[in-house]
Amino acid sequence: MDLFNAIAQTLDSTIRLSVPLLLACLAGLYSERAGIFDIGLEGKMLVGAFAGAAAASVFHSAYLGLGMAILISVAFALIHGFASITHRGNQIVSGVAINFIAAGSTIILGQAWFQQGGRTPALAPAERFEAIIWPGADAVRGVPILGPIYSELISGHSVLVYLAFLMVPFTWWVLFRTRFGLRLRAVGENPAAVDTAGISVAWLRYRALICTGVLTGVAGAYLSMVQNGGFVKDMTAGKGYIALAALIFAKWKPVNAMFACLLFGFLDALAIRLQGTPLPLIGRVPVQFMQALPYVLTVILLAGFIGKAIPPRAGGVPYVKER
Amino acid sequence: MSTPYAKLPGWADYGLIPVINLFVAFVVAGFVVMLVGENPLRAAAILVEGAFGRGQGIAFTLYYATTFIFSGLSVAVAVHCGLFNIGGEGQGYIAGLGIGVVCLAFDSVLPWWLTFPLAIIAAAAMGALWALIPAYLQAKRGSHIVITTIMFNFIAASVMVYMLVDVLKPAGSMAPQTRNFLEGGQLPKLNWIIELFGAKIRSAPLNVTFLLALVMAFLVWLLIWRTKLGYEMRTYGHSPKAARYAGISETRIIIIAMLISGALAGMMALNPVMGDQHNVALDFVSGAGFVGIAVALMGRSHPVGIVLAAILFGMLYQGGAELAFEMPAISRDMIVIIQGLVILFAGALEHMFRPHIQALFASISPRTVGIEAVKGKGA
Incomplete structure (x- = not known):
């Protein structure tokens, strides 16, 4: 029973840890499917986290915080669009720039506005997204097997967690069942064809980047307003890059993205759980090994040893109307 | 990179455009300073004064510039x-x-001038090795080098934490770092050069690695513009198709370029490790590798430009430290914003001002600009 509880708890923290990855990964999916590489997921998440926590603590409202997180994150996405779509700059360089601007400005503004060493004030319960307890969750907790699954895994998360998982089928539906999705995928594969059909490549790509900004904003808000009661400097800590890795791992498909993020979240949860405890047969596994595993797996996948990851064909190439 | 633009005179291309980009980056950074509630002009004055006002500041500026x-x-x-x-x-x-490893093994037996070359080789070899796998994967398996090198940054961080905490940390010590190097692992300082000019220096970490950096800048110039290999690299960089047609092996040129690039990145570690801290500590690179992106963009990938841009960023780092004392609202992270803005304006938005400047040049004297889009710029 102890073992079962341990497993349930690990899976529960897997869900909590995969949510920001999943949101950022789906965010990257929109922009990369539209042919815009986005290394700036990390930075957009960071400004989202900061704006969310800052607005929530000033206006005492979680929803205003979320709105501000989305707004600022979209603004950064539009800067990326301005550089890489309008001015046809190098998309990777632009993404790198956004990450630095985000990392620096969140610390400077945080320190100037709140004077707590780059943190925002700790959020009160009303300023955060609280866990939603599903009906009967406490009653069935004692039931073996199914009880913990219902009360730990399904119930007791914040609204953003459910939103993140609902975004998976929604993204699938948008990409594969709507006209916008068809065009978005087309512009990532062959923008000239989209242009010939009389659709503006630039506007389509901007719209894809706005979707990206919205989702990274939610991801950031989750970090600072759900997982942690306030903003801490550099709190994304490479999650944007893991999300990028997960996106490649998922071969740019929404449902795969969910499984990739759950896998990477599980590795993270396992690393925390197993810290210092020896495993049977293998002995003590260094935590660092578990932390490096998502990156190693991604490199192996990219090398084409586990299936082949083929990115959208026009990815990273600015569109020029006439050559 | 994406669209061919008409040719500008060299001084405009290599001088004017970087200066305009830098200026805009600083103006935007100035707005951030205002948002924080300080006077941007006073901040700039403190920054420059802190970097170049005294011998001490100059030595620190050059120390950062070395990396x-x-x-x-x-x-x-x-x-x-x-x-x-x-x-x-x-x-x-x-x-x-x-x-x-080199310093821990030899610092008690060899003088610094024998340890140093060994350490250079070790640093270059390890850096090159870490670039080799992404290079091979790009050349042979077509995996995107940007993604793989990012992944390798994280893998390196994990490896180093493991090595420092579990392997290299001396028994009984709490700090995750190696023991301090003895005399054989410490590089001599260069502060006397600045003192020749009459300035006083209490203690600053400027060391012989600075000279090595200048030598490497010259060697890179030689490699890129005066050797067959450099020509092949530039050809491949300009047009992979043309390079293939000319019989240049794609795999070979990608791997060689990345090995050199990795070796240079590796040598960057000599400066803080042997020149200043005299041990290998957690996170000793602290973002210097990323600053290189801004420096290379600013210096238009030319060694002279890179040395100048590196000194500029050294100035920002040193002056930024002084600024944090004078204006508590501004910490050193201001530099990270400026770095990001420089990358944005000099890199991603490099085409924003160019058409306007070309139009300006064309209206003043059409002959300087040439007639129609001339693809590429040669040197």
Whole structure:
């Protein structure tokens, strides 16, 4: 029973840890499917986290915080669009720039506005997204097997967690069942064809980047307003890059993205759980090994040893109307 | 990179445009300073005064610049071959391991001038090794070098934490770092050069690695513009198709360029490890590898430009430290914003001002601009 509880708890923290990855990964999916590489997921998440926590603590409202997180994150996405779509700059360089601007400005503004060493004030319960307890969750907790699954895994998360998982089928539906999705995928594969059909490549790509900004904003808000009661400097800590890795791992498909993020979240949860405890047969596994595993797996996948990851064909190439 | 633009006179291309980009970056940074509630002009004055006002400041500025010259050259070599090596951070970090092993083994038996060459070789070899796998994967399996080098940055960070905490940390010590190097692992300072000019220096970490950096800048210039290999790299960077047609082996040129790039990134570790801290500590690179991207973009991937841009960033780092004392609202992270803005304006938005400047030149004297889009710029 102890073992079962341990497993349930690990899976529960897997869900909590995969949510920001999943949101950022789906965010990257929109922009990369539209042919815009986005290394700036990390930075957009960071400004989202900061704006969310800052607005929530000033206006005492979680929803205003979320709105501000989305707004600022979209603004950064539009800067990326301005550089890489309008001015046809190098998309990777632009993404790198956004990450630095985000990392620096969140610390400077945080320190100037709140004077707590780059943190925002700790959020009160009303300023955060609280866990939603599903009906009967406490009653069935004692039931073996199914009880913990219902009360730990399904119930007791914040609204953003459910939103993140609902975004998976929604993204699938948008990409594969709507006209916008068809065009978005087309512009990532062959923008000239989209242009010939009389659709503006630039506007389509901007719209894809706005979707990206919205989702990274939610991801950031989750970090600072759900997982942690306030903003801490550099709190994304490479999650944007893991999300990028997960996106490649998922071969740019929404449902795969969910499984990739759950896998990477599980590795993270396992690393925390197993810290210092020896495993049977293998002995003590260094935590660092578990932390490096998502990156190693991604490199192996990219090398084409586990299936082949083929990115959208026009990815990273600015569109020029006439050559 | 994307669209061919008409040719500008050299001084405008290499002088005017970077200066305009830098100016805009500073104006935007000035707005951030105002947002924080300080006077941007006073901040700039303190920054420059802190960096160049006294001998002490100059020595620190050049110390920081040393690291940035290496990381800038590393990015530039790859850029000339059309590759974006974003992994300088990890390559430099892992190179610390090589330097550490050499110094820990020889610091008690050899003088510094024998340890130094061995450490250079170790640093370059480790940096190159860390770039080799992404290079091979790009050349042979077509995996995107940007993604793999990012992944290798994180893998390097994990490896180094493991090595420092579980392997290299002396028994009984709490701090995750190696023991301090003895005399044989410490590089002599260069502060006397600045003192020749009458300035006083209490203690500053400027050391012989600075001279090595200048030598490497010259060697990179030689490599890129005066050797067959450099010509092949530039050809591949300009047009992979043309290079293939000319019989240049794609695999060979990508791997060689990345090995050189990685080796240069690796040498960056010599400066803090042997020149200043005299041990290998956690996170000793602290973002210098990424600064290289801004430095290379600012210096237009030319060694002279890179040295100048590195000194500029050295100034920002040193002056930024002074600024944090004078204006508590502004911490050193201001530099990270400026760095990001420079990358944005000099890199991603490099085409924003160019058409306007070309139009301006064309209206003044059409002959300087040439007639129609001339593709590429040669040198």
